[in-house]
Amino acid sequence: MDFSELIHKRRMTRSFLVDPVPAETLNRILDSARRVPSAGNTQGFDFVVLEGAETERYWDVTLPPDRREKFRWQGLLRAPVLVTIWADPNAYLKRYGQQDKVHSGLGDDVDAWVTPYWVVDSGFAAMAMQMAAINEGLGVLFFGMFDHANGLAQVLRVPSDRTPIGTIALGWPDDVDNTLGRSALRERRPLEGGAKSVVHRGSW
């Protein structure tokens, strides 16, 4: 897909077909995600990938069976792949304590970081993963783990020092049942001109 088309047509998908994603396709998507830039080339992100029946382990934690029936996005439960993304703050402390970075003073304490780059880099990886998936003709939804993060970390055996970033559901979009989420109906902020503009040239 042409890059401009990809950017302009991209929307979140909340209803999927049950059809599995071929292994080669999924591998290409995961490989794209790990190629993003990262601070100090730390690459402090990990992906826990659940496929097919394994995705039930995710929903069992976040949406117990008694609440499942009333869930608004039934087609999301069909997503054949769920990827949870976890950031590794300690990898950044370690990297910025190394000889070429120690002058930064960022090697000792996460609170010294004005911007937590482990979150930035993991966000880049999440975006690359979504773009790569859409480029393959798949649909995606990035969504939060919220207060289920600890429960998921336990079930998925994620080390306790990792920061939850979010989950990406991947699969072939179910175009018959694919209504936009409520938030997606909010107007996109204008590029510039007016109080709501995104771009501030020269100064705010």
Ligand SMILES: Cc1cc2nc3c(=O)[nH]c(=O)nc-3n(C[C@H](O)[C@H](O)[C@H](O)COP(=O)(O)O)c2cc1C
């Ligand atoms: C950090 C982040 C968290 C999100 N969390 C959720 C979520 O928990 N549930 C959900 O349905 N959508 C979630 N979304 C999707 C947004 O609602 C969606 O991107 C936004 O409404 C714009 O719609 P669009 O992506 O289709 O253009 C999230 C998106 C981002 C970037």
